[in-house]
Amino acid sequence: SHPNALDALSQQGLSEKPVRQKREAVGSGGSGGTWEMVSAPAYRRYHDQGKKKGQQQKLRRTKSGRRGDEINEEENDEEVEEEEGGISCNERQREHPFIVTEPGEVARGKKNGIDYLFHLYQLCRDFLIQVQNLAKDRGEKCPTKVTNQVFRYAKKAGATYINKPKMRHYVHCYALHCLDEETSNALRREFKERRENVGAWRQACYKPLVAIAARQGWDVDAIFNANPCLSIWYVPTKLRQLCHAERSAAAVASSSVSISGSALIAGHHLANF
Amino acid sequence: SHPNALDALSQQGLSEKPVRQKREAVGSGGSGGTWEMVSAPAYRRYHDQGKKKGQQQKLRRTKSGRRGDEINEEENDEEVEEEEGGISCNERQREHPFIVTEPGEVARGKKNGIDYLFHLYQLCRDFLIQVQNLAKDRGEKCPTKVTNQVFRYAKKAGATYINKPKMRHYVHCYALHCLDEETSNALRREFKERRENVGAWRQACYKPLVAIAARQGWDVDAIFNANPCLSIWYVPTKLRQLCHAERSAAAVASSSVSISGSALIAGHHLANF
DNA sequence: AGAAGGACCAGTGGTCCGTA
DNA sequence: AGAAGGACCAGTGGTCCGTA
Numbered sequence: 159s160h161p162n163a164l165d166a167l168s169q170q171g172l173s174e175k176p177v178r179q180k181r182e183a184v185g186s187g188g189s190g191g192t193w194e195m196v197s198a199p200a201y202r203r204y205h206d207q208g209k210k211k212g213q214q215q216k217l218r219r220t221k222s223g224r225r226g227d228e229i230n231e232e233e234n235d236e237e238v239e240e241e242e243g244g245i246s247c248n249e250r251q252r253e254h255p256f257i258v259t260e261p262g263e264v265a266r267g268k269k270n271g272i273d274y275l276f277h278l279y280q281l282c283r284d285f286l287i288q289v290q291n292l293a294k295d296r297g298e299k300c301p302t303k304v305t306n307q308v309f310r311y312a313k314k315a316g317a318t319y320i321n322k323p324k325m326r327h328y329v330h331c332y333a334l335h336c337l338d339e340e341t342s343n344a345l346r347r348e349f350k351e352r353r354e355n356v357g358a359w360r361q362a363c364y365k366p367l368v369a370i371a372a373r374q375g376w377d378v379d380a381i382f383n384a385n386p387c388l389s390i391w392y393v394p395t396k397l398r399q400l401c402h403a404e405r406s407a408a409a410v411a412s413s414s415v416s417i418s419g420s421a422l423i424a425g426h427h428l429a430n431f
Numbered sequence: 432s433h434p435n436a437l438d439a440l441s442q443q444g445l446s447e448k449p450v451r452q453k454r455e456a457v458g459s460g461g462s463g464g465t466w467e468m469v470s471a472p473a474y475r476r477y478h479d480q481g482k483k484k485g486q487q488q489k490l491r492r493t494k495s496g497r498r499g500d501e502i503n504e505e506e507n508d509e510e511v512e513e514e515e516g517g518i519s520c521n522e523r524q525r526e527h528p529f530i531v532t533e534p535g536e537v538a539r540g541k542k543n544g545i546d547y548l549f550h551l552y553q554l555c556r557d558f559l560i561q562v563q564n565l566a567k568d569r570g571e572k573c574p575t576k577v578t579n580q581v582f583r584y585a586k587k588a589g590a591t592y593i594n595k596p597k598m599r600h601y602v603h604c605y606a607l608h609c610l611d612e613e614t615s616n617a618l619r620r621e622f623k624e625r626r627e628n629v630g631a632w633r634q635a636c637y638k639p640l641v642a643i644a645a646r647q648g649w650d651v652d653a654i655f656n657a658n659p660c661l662s663i664w665y666v667p668t669k670l671r672q673l674c675h676a677e678r679s680a681a682a683v684a685s686s687s688v689s690i691s692g693s694a695l696i697a698g699h700h701l702a703n704f
Numbered sequence: 705a706g707a708a709g710g711a712c713c714a715g716t717g718g719t720c721c722g723t724a
Numbered sequence: 725a726g727a728a729g730g731a732c733c734a735g736t737g738g739t740c741c742g743t744a
Contacts, residue, residue, distance in 0.1 A: 253707095254708095255708070297671055297672065297678070298671070299652075305736075305737085306737075321709055321710085322738085323708075323709050323710085323738090323740090324709065326737090326738075357707075379572075392738090393572070395738075398571070401570065525724070525729075526728065526729090529728095579717075595717085596718090596728075596730085596731095599717090599718075600728090630726065
């Protein structure tokens, strides 16, 4: 009941393998390092099985490639669009929507699970590291966070399923996973059982995070920075705001306690968040 | 021969006092904490001598004030433009140009000295700290560097003599001052004696910095970050490039040494920078 | 209805170049 | 000529909203 934590790389049309990832056994449930060769839908695969074809990294690139100094510069070798299976696809399909899965569970049907979501954050970290190494080699300034540059790099490297709005949208869910995996797992199980949608689960992830922040002096930035997987992500605005609001409420409450002697208000604030 | 290190706050038209600075005895030569009440040209002073007038911080503001949430929000009290001395001035005068002064020396005539220049970096640090405190209070994201926001804040606080192009222009000079004051002082004396202009002195500041970087593994970013006064400034592009170029040259040279056994090439590179 | 992501936008880092 | 700084510009962080 707890196999390798897998999900479909749901790119329907084509599913490139994330390339040149230094695997690390971080994150979701089971044994690390298996996402690349995952149950990819059999439609079509990027054909570098040979593993050494030229650069081992023949990558797809968006034709728009504006500022293409990132990957390798041979802008010419367009090895795109040979029919092979059925469904030809230049028209990029969207990723399958996420559903709330419990740890280790593979999403059925045209869905993606939460382990896969969290895996994407690991991929971004790997891409960031590559961008950092490039920058260091070239003596350029070196990003410490997942910036636009990193997203651009990821896209050029073929990871078209990574994009900024998505990653930013779920950062705090990943944060909970990094900071308190127990709680994160419990929440997933609970919301799966209740058959809640992803949006509801996502919303619910804020509360335990605020509680963690409360315990650690309300400094979300410090909390993020202290965790190597999290430190590369910007603290989401909404999480920051929630922590601020709750801290203020707590301050008011505790001062009214110390003035009036009544603990009721404080209790109210803490309970009703 | 080594009095308090002073310079004219050279705003000809009006010279506001930098306000609410937590003085710290950092930086240039003599006793800290004297810049505010400095030999300000007697033309006109901002009249809050009373020290407690309302907020103790009635500040001039550029009329353009676009996004005015920074200082205090009473956008209305325009206490500008009453004639008093002679030279009325809405037309902002430029700052007097810098000349190369030795440590502790006050610039004569319509000039500013290098101690004053370095003092401006301290002021920026103070403004940054204020902006940071504001951000923390409000639960907003907190800048770690002197950003546009800080320059805007400084301007609104009346420090019209602080501006981004100027501060960025001389960052590496300040860096040398912070990292090796001995060398910095010696360079100033040398260039003063040679009657070089500021531009020449500024150029000359790069070389000893690159030498410092060489000694410390070429990581300029780490060097900046390790110094509390420097860590708030972006590493100047040109300094980064010089370090990179020199590191590459050194690498080539040393490898050619280890291959050919000749130390001449290495000697050449190091000497000719 | 719920969700993925292209694309927009205000404000950034960086510095050029018209100005004094 | 040498220098100060207004103002511009490419690319950023942030996220909305037209799309599927």
